[in-house]
Amino acid sequence: MTAIAPRRRTAGGILATVLKQRETGILIALVLIVVAATVRNPGFLFSADGYRDLLLTPSILLLLAVGQAIVIVTRNVDLSVGSVLGLTAYLTGRLFIDAPGIPTIGVFVAGILLGALLGLINGALVAFAKVPSLVITLGTLYIYRGINVSWTGSDRINAGDLPVDFRGLGTGQLLTIPILTIIAVVVLVAAAWYLRNLRSGRELYAIGSDPAAAHLYGLKVTKRVLSAFVVSGALAGLAGVLYAARYGTVSSGAGTGWELQAIGAAVIGGVAISGGVGTLWGAAIGAFLLLTINRALPILGIQDFWQRAVVGALIIGAIVLDRVLAIRQSRRLLEARDAS
Amino acid sequence: MDTARVPSGAPPALELSRVVKSFGPVVALRSGTLTLESGSIHALIGENGAGKSTLVKIVAGLYRRDAGEFRLAGEPVDFTSTAQSKAAGIAVIYQEPTLFPDLSVTENIFMGRQPSGRFGRIDRKAMRAEAAEIFGRLGVTIDPDRITEGLSIADQQIIEIAKAISLDARVLIMDEPTAALSGVEVERLFAVARSLRDEGRALLFISHRFDEVFALCDTVTVMRDGSYVATTPIVETTVDELVRQMVGRDVSELFPKLEAELGDDRLVVQGLTRAGVFHDISFRVRSGEIVGLAGLVGAGRSEVARAIFGVDQYDSGSVVLGGKPLPKGNPRVAMARGLALVPEDRRKQGLVLDATVSRNVTLAIRGALSKLGLITSGAENASAQVWASRLEVKTAFLDAEVGTLSGGNQQKVVLGKWLATEPSVLIVDEPTRGIDVGTKAEVHRLLSQLAQEGLAILMISSELPEVLGMADRVLVMREGRITGEFSREAATPEAVMFAATADAGALA
Numbered sequence: 001m002t003a004i005a006p007r008r009r010t011a012g013g014i015l016a017t018v019l020k021q022r023e024t025g026i027l028i029a030l031v032l033i034v035v036a037a038t039v040r041n042p043g044f045l046f047s048a049d050g051y052r053d054l055l056l057t058p059s060i061l062l063l064l065a066v067g068q069a070i071v072i073v074t075r076n077v078d079l080s081v082g083s084v085l086g087l088t089a090y091l092t093g094r095l096f097i098d099a100p101g102i103p104t105i106g107v108f109v110a111g112i113l114l115g116a117l118l119g120l121i122n123g124a125l126v127a128f129a130k131v132p133s134l135v136i137t138l139g140t141l142y143i144y145r146g147i148n149v150s151w152t153g154s155d156r157i158n159a160g161d162l163p164v165d166f167r168g169l170g171t172g173q174l175l176t177i178p179i180l181t182i183i184a185v186v187v188l189v190a191a192a193w194y195l196r197n198l199r200s201g202r203e204l205y206a207i208g209s210d211p212a213a214a215h216l217y218g219l220k221v222t223k224r225v226l227s228a229f230v231v232s233g234a235l236a237g238l239a240g241v242l243y244a245a246r247y248g249t250v251s252s253g254a255g256t257g258w259e260l261q262a263i264g265a266a267v268i269g270g271v272a273i274s275g276g277v278g279t280l281w282g283a284a285i286g287a288f289l290l291l292t293i294n295r296a297l298p299i300l301g302i303q304d305f306w307q308r309a310v311v312g313a314l315i316i317g318a319i320v321l322d323r324v325l326a327i328r329q330s331r332r333l334l335e336a337r338d339a340s
Numbered sequence: 341m342d343t344a345r346v347p348s349g350a351p352p353a354l355e356l357s358r359v360v361k362s363f364g365p366v367v368a369l370r371s372g373t374l375t376l377e378s379g380s381i382h383a384l385i386g387e388n389g390a391g392k393s394t395l396v397k398i399v400a401g402l403y404r405r406d407a408g409e410f411r412l413a414g415e416p417v418d419f420t421s422t423a424q425s426k427a428a429g430i431a432v433i434y435q436e437p438t439l440f441p442d443l444s445v446t447e448n449i450f451m452g453r454q455p456s457g458r459f460g461r462i463d464r465k466a467m468r469a470e471a472a473e474i475f476g477r478l479g480v481t482i483d484p485d486r487i488t489e490g491l492s493i494a495d496q497q498i499i500e501i502a503k504a505i506s507l508d509a510r511v512l513i514m515d516e517p518t519a520a521l522s523g524v525e526v527e528r529l530f531a532v533a534r535s536l537r538d539e540g541r542a543l544l545f546i547s548h549r550f551d552e553v554f555a556l557c558d559t560v561t562v563m564r565d566g567s568y569v570a571t572t573p574i575v576e577t578t579v580d581e582l583v584r585q586m587v588g589r590d591v592s593e594l595f596p597k598l599e600a601e602l603g604d605d606r607l608v609v610q611g612l613t614r615a616g617v618f619h620d621i622s623f624r625v626r627s628g629e630i631v632g633l634a635g636l637v638g639a640g641r642s643e644v645a646r647a648i649f650g651v652d653q654y655d656s657g658s659v660v661l662g663g664k665p666l667p668k669g670n671p672r673v674a675m676a677r678g679l680a681l682v683p684e685d686r687r688k689q690g691l692v693l694d695a696t697v698s699r700n701v702t703l704a705i706r707g708a709l710s711k712l713g714l715i716t717s718g719a720e721n722a723s724a725q726v727w728a729s730r731l732e733v734k735t736a737f738l739d740a741e742v743g744t745l746s747g748g749n750q751q752k753v754v755l756g757k758w759l760a761t762e763p764s765v766l767i768v769d770e771p772t773r774g775i776d777v778g779t780k781a782e783v784h785r786l787l788s789q790l791a792q793e794g795l796a797i798l799m800i801s802s803e804l805p806e807v808l809g810m811a812d813r814v815l816v817m818r819e820g821r822i823t824g825e826f827s828r829e830a831a832t833p834e835a836v837m838f839a840a841t842a843d844a845g846a847l848a
Contacts (some may be wrong), residue, residue, distance in 0.1 A: 218423030333490025
């Protein structure tokens with residue numbers, strides 16, 4: 001992507017390579033894990049189910065991770081996405097039960113709108129009340145889940161409540177690629193294009209890189225942060241609808257803990273938790289890596305307890321790696337400056 | 341200078357007249373008046389606290405004026421945001437530019453108004469080409485693709501200037517741009533400034549360095565105590581004249597200095613050096629003595645204080661406290677040995693804003709107050725009471741939160757906190773910054789009394805009258821070195837100002 005300035009090997013050029021390495025690094029890790037698991041058990045990749053699961057399982061998390069990454073880039077965080085997913089998944093089921101014959105597209109719109117509304121609440125509280133997003137979304141995590149529990153009660157949506165063609169979305173394939181994966185990748189491509197090529201997308205990076213400078217530049221910080229949360233909420237809403245399609249069963253606990261996986265995916269993918277750095281592609285690969293590891297480790301004969309520890313080590317390792325790269329890069333830049 | 345082109349009859353590019361701005365009881369700008377002509381470089385000089393920065397922030401749209409007139413090319417304007425000021429063609433280049441460290445140089449120049457094509461897609465090629473073209477025009481070699489992190493201050497300023505050019509700003513304000521630059525970088529900046537002037541833009545150059553003002557500018561405006569003093573064409577004035585205009589006031593009346601008995605050396609600093617920050621700093625402070633450490637912001641004074649206290653490291657040199665060497669990099673030992681440092685930024689480094697007055701005052705003596713590891717609020721209050729009353733902290737209750745107090749009272753609480761440790765040497769960094777005149781006098785009276793009681797005080801201050809009024813001896817720092825030492829009698833405003841601003845060559 002970056003044309004390295006012709007004259008000398010510049011710091012910017014080095015950075016571009018480093019950044020590239022950052023995403024290729026996790027991609028290589030992902031490939032290695034798939035290969036290792038496949039060697040141990042060829043069915044991991046080469047059975048029809050194995051291949052499908054490989055693509056299908058991370059697709060819903062991918063949507064959450066993309067939304068999360070957009071928020072993290074602005075130096076915020078959205079802890080409520082798991083609860084938003086739970087609410088919209090239940091809404092999806094209720095719509096099919098309470099309004100029989102409702103077109104599937106209507107359910108998608110409803111889910112996305114509800115998610116966007118919940119995201120708007122998060123964003124408004126963060127942007128206008130000037131309270132750190134960590135606190136706000138921790139609060140809404142519980143509030144949204146509470147609403148879900150009191151709405152659902154001990155009830156739950158069963159696969160039988162959902163129309164067959166809707167459930168077909170969750171398991172169906174198009175040219176051997178799961179439909180869910182296609183939806184997730186389309187969203188990913190669109191969002192990544194937006195973040196890279198539109199002014200408002202670049203401004204999200206600027207805000208995360210230095211909020212004070214963003215104010216001095218006269219950027220619409222409040223509006224941008226607000227819309228990042230709306231997008232994150234809307235994507236969580238979409239993920240909720242797809243969750244219902246994929247799993248069929250929706251209880252009041254659907255999506256619990258997914259917010260942490262989404263953050264983990266973004267961080268593993270190289271999105272800096274301090275904002276301003278990272279790509280959605282990285283976050284997406286992070287989502288794939290996180291869930292593929294979960295499936296591969298039992299095959300590789302690693303005990304249950306250690307599986308979680310490995311995921312934790314992965315997240316910490318990713319952060320340490322980013323830190324080391326950042327320190328090394330700034331030292332290199334300083335040396336380049338002294339040398340000139 | 342001879343190339344200055346003033347369009348005859350056209351209104352000035354920017355005109356401020358009797359502009360007023362206050363923050364609560366503190367009047368930052370009493371009467372700001374400034375006229376910038378197109379095609380001309382205008383200097384704005386004055387001591388720290390003269391109101392220059394406030395004036396600039398009003399022009400930049402960061403502050404809103406309380407009163408006075410503000411016209412741009414003859415039209416009255418009233419900015420409520422930086423975006424408005426920018427849209428009106430004003431660009432401000434701050435001493436420490438604020439850029440996005442993670443983004444590329446090109447993106448930093450164009451952020452918020454990138455050239456875009458179909459579907460609003462940013463045209464990176466065009467953007468990069470324009471950045472390269474601007475750099476070419478400025479005659480600098482900065483890679484437009486690199487990220488801005490790690491760029492020197494000088495290069496960051498060039499990026500700010502490139503930003504201003506790409507905006508086609510008609511008015512460029514440079515707030516002490518040369519403070520952190522090397523000689524070569526200053527020359528490059530001046531060349532850029534002159535070419536911008538020749539393009540017909542109006543430039544405002546704020547600086548403390550007279551040689552630079554005379555080398556670069558066409559006209560000069562002097563401010564003092566938040567008010568306009570005079571505007572003169574540069575060819576019709578001299579350094580002496582400007583210094584007189586800057587300081588012109590009687591200093592001894594404001595601060596009653598009590599006579600104190602001078603005792604032994606309490607603090608002896610020998611050859612203290614930290615590469616790139618300060619060099620070969622040597623001085624001593626005796627018991628009962630107030631030594632003023634004068635100089636401009638950024639001269640390295642606070643850094644020396646922090647190194648002595650042990651918050652920062654130093655490379656070589658020694659500190660002797662009360663006759664015994666003080667280990668470096670250990671504030672805990674320094675405190676135990678009777679050294680106290682009242683920091684410059686009291687809100688960040690001196691206070692726990694959410695805690696009560698008594699909690700704050702007793703913060704530094706927690707160890708002594710505790711019984712079996714517990715501190716009762718009774719003990720806290722009893723100890724805080726002593727200092728609060730002595731310092732006349734105007735707060736009804738000792739359990740009021742410090743954050744709710746006025747700046748002056750906050751400063752007294754910080755002083756109280758350190759005095760509660762019963763130090764033998766006190767270092768105060770800008771003890772009266774941002775507090776009102778009445779409280780200022782109280783702080784001065786207190787420091788003077790403490791010296792009389794035998795405390796050795798090192799007072800860092802950027803306010804000349806304060807230094808001259810309070811200190812028994814004045815040390816002057818400039819760019820990390822001590823460039824002058826004056827006895828109380830010899831310390832005239834002109835002499836100190838000269839040591840703080842002039843070249844080492846000019847001093848000799």
